[in-house]
Amino acid sequence: MYALLSVSDKSHIIEFAQGLIECGYKILSTSGTLKVLQDSGLEVIDIASYTGAKELFDGRVKTLNPKIAGGILYRRDSLSHQKDAQEEGIEPIDLICVNLYPFKQTIERTQDFEEIVENIDIGGPSMIRAGAKNFQSVLVVTNPSDYPQVLKRLRNGENTLEFRREMMIKAFSHTASYDCLIANYMNERFNGGFGEQIFLSGEKVLTPRYGENPHQKGALYAQGDYFLKHFVILKGEPSFNNFTDIDSALKIASNFQNSVCIIKHGNPCGFALHSNPLEAFSLALSCDTLSAYGGVVAVNAEVSLELAQKIGESFFEVLIAPSFTPQALEFLSNKKKLKLFSLTPKLPHFSLPTQKVSFKSIMGGFLIQEADCITQEEIDNAQRMGDYEATQEQKRDLEIAYKIVALTKSNCVAYVKNGVLVGIGMGMTSRVDASRNAMLKAQDMGLDLRGCVLASEAFFPFKDSIELAVSMGVSAIIEPGGSIRDDEVIECANSHKIPIYFTFKRHFLH
Structure with a gap:
């Protein structure tokens, strides 16, 4: 009874091999894995000696051999397959443990194309796919996290067809995501990222109770390490809608240290920047206390006990911050309906991954584009178009307002005063309506707009929006221009x- 072990990720491979030997398996292995196992004192058979064919071409060819492929692939229930195997001296290989060359880690580390190409695995995917195809008889293992349950099942005689089928699906997913990564990389390197085909691949993180609505199923999949390593669930079960709101909140709050952003249904209903996060929260909440009820709060600073107590005076569904003091966490843990999450807890402020592309699903397909980003340079280099220069305080407010509108659904306008969002209109069919809606909301909240600044994510097509702004006491304006x-x-x-x-740069978000 043979098991073939050939892994790039050698985590726990010694313990796994020892367990397989105890279960009666003879271990076949290739160069790197072979050395690790032999150095640990385990009895392992070199693939080259088993097949009678040495490794060739600097290791490019070592498992592409009929004794390996045949041992994995031949059908144990077929008389003709049994006959072929017997005539060719091919022994059955009933378990394979393979994971692939570190292509992802290589492209993250270097642009040396020769090294990148050498980290494209050939024999590994072939063996995995062979084992997965023949799952009726072969158990295929691709992830070290599965080692304990595999050994437990083998020891208990529970290597069932259902289990092998489960592992088969994991195996095909493993090779599919690997090939997607390679194809997307080559398209990005040589076709500007927009080749004839594009592939979406992600690792399942969790399954919420449902999607946007109770009748819809949903799941969160990770691309990269963002959700797998940096997003920490401290309390509560995040929902599908929580994640979309958290994403909106983080994109805005991460632009400013010590800021607070409040999101409701994907849109900002509060934002404030202040050296004291407690004061920032109070100011952000004042923008729209009605809409903030049950919303998502992102605090781009550590949450202290004092801030936690202030937040606890109102009902919010989600609170996310880089970190919480132990006292704050203890206090907030008693809020039954509040969900708590942290992000990059070892850093004092949010650190988000770089987003290269964005996708939008439409009927029959999806659209892909370069991700929109708001650079500090475009704001710093914004051109004064009129006769009057803004003060430094106005410029700071213009920056805040501009970043908010650029990250909010179009049509959008925002009013900011002394670092605080005092009015916002978003998702409207006209820019005048967005301006008027923001003004009415500010009036409802009893906020004084006089002296605030105004930002728009696209040009004002007519002067009527400017005249409306003047009537509200707006003191400075920033927009892309282009009308x-x-x-x-x-x-x-x-x-x-x-x-x-x-700024001469439009930021539509539809």
Whole structure:
């Protein structure tokens, strides 16, 4: 009874091999894995001596051999297969443990194309696919985390067809994601990322109770290490909608240290920047206390007991921060309906992964594009278009407002005053409606807009939006520009002595 072990990730492979030997398996292995096992004192058979064919071409060919492929693939219930195996001296290989060359780690570490190509595994995927195809007779193992349950089942005589089928699915998923990674990398390197085919691959993190609505199934899949290593569930079961709201909150809050962002149904209903996170939270909440009820709060600073107590005065569904003091965590743990998450807990502020592309599902397919990003450079280099210069305080508020609108559903306008979001209108069919809606919400909350700044993620097509802004007391404006009536808009701002800046970069979000 043979088991073949050939792994790049050698975590716990010695213990696994020892367990297989105790279960009666003879171990076949290749160069790197062979050495690790032999150095540990285990009795292991070299693949080269087993097949009678030495490794060739610097290890490019070592398991591509009929004794290996045949031993894995031949059907044990077929008389003709049994006859072929007997005539060719092919012994059955009933278990294979294989994981693949570290292609992902290599492309993250180097741009040396020759080294990258050498880390494309050939024999490994072939063996995995062979074992998975013949799961009726062969158990295929690709992940070290499965070693304990595999050994337990073998010791208890529970190597069932159902279990082998479960491992077969994992095996095909393993090789599929590996091939997707290679194909996407080659397209990115040589076709600008937009080749004839594109592949989505992710590792399942968790299954919420349902999707956006109770009648929909859903799941979270990770691309990269963001959710697998840095997102920590401290309390509660995150829902599908929680994740989308958390994503919106983090994208805004991560732009400013010591900021607080409150999200409801994917849209910001509160934001504030202050050196004291406690004060930032109180100011953010004042923007729209009604909408904030049951919302998601992102605090881009450690949550202290004092801040936790203040947050606890209102009902929120989710609170996420880089970290919590032990006292804050103890206090918040008693809030039955509050879900707590941390992100990058070893850092004082949020650190998000770089997003290269974004996807949008449509009927019959999906759209892919380069991810939109708001660079500090585009804000710092925003061009003054009128006769008046903004103060440093106004420029800081313009930056905050601009980043908020760029990360919120279009059409969107935002009003910011002294680092605090005091009005926002989003997802409207006209920019005037967005402006008016934000104004009405501010009035409902009793907020004074006089002296605030205004930002829009796309150009104002007419001067009517500027005139409305003036009526509300707006003191400075930032927008991308690009309207055929830009001159009218600029002249309107000039006539009211309002500084106006263009970034020349639109940020639609549909």
